[in-house]
Amino acid sequence: MKTSTRGFTLIELLVVVIIIAILTLMIFPSVSALRQRAKIGRAKADMQALANTIMAYQTEYLAWPQDDDAVHTVDSAFYDIMTGGTNDITKNPRQIAFMPKPPGNGYDPWGTNYSYQCDYNGDKMVGTNTDCRIAIYSEGPNQTNATDDIVVTK
Ligand SMILES: [Ca+2]
Numbered sequence: 001m002k003t004s005t006r007g008f009t010l011i012e013l014l015v016v017v018i019i020i021a022i023l024t025l026m027i028f029p030s031v032s033a034l035r036q037r038a039k040i041g042r043a044k045a046d047m048q049a050l051a052n053t054i055m056a057y058q059t060e061y062l063a064w065p066q067d068d069d070a071v072h073t074v075d076s077a078f079y080d081i082m083t084g085g086t087n088d089i090t091k092n093p094r095q096i097a098f099m100p101k102p103p104g105n106g107y108d109p110w111g112t113n114y115s116y117q118c119d120y121n122g123d124k125m126v127g128t129n130t131d132c133r134i135a136i137y138s139e140g141p142n143q144t145n146a147t148d149d150i151v152v153t154k
């Protein structure tokens with residue numbers, strides 16, 4: 001007499017679980033790599049927009065937002081100036097909105113401030129970057145000033 005249909009044995013279940021685990025391990029890194037690539041793309045687009053904004057400011061006022069060669073943080077004070085805010089009216093007396101107000105705090109996709117540097121002395125060098133007038137920096141996925149930083153120059 002044949003036995004009636006039975007459920008899965010423990011071995012069969014184990015094989016299924018192992019197959020699912022292997023598939024997950026194969027898919028997860030490529031998904032997170034894709035997400036990281038998308039974030040880097042978004043950072044570069046933001047940084048390009050920031051460079052254009054600073055260039056528009058320079059064209060308008062024939063001066064950079066900060067009057068030295070140092071690296072400056074893109075913070076709420078910067079965004080206030082560039083959006084025509086009134087916190088420091090001397091920096092944008094015509095209250096021109098060079099850019100729309102950024103979403104959130106205007107941080108990079110990893111939650112860190114962008115920073116920027118301009119060619120104040122006019123030698124077409126910004127920090128170690130040659131042949132440019134503006135450099136925008138992101139500390140990248142590791143959120144520290146090393147290895148995976150992203151730089152956009154203009
Ligand atoms: Ca320079």
Ligand SMILES: [Ca+2]
Nearest residue numbers: 139144146149
């Ligand atoms: Ca970094």
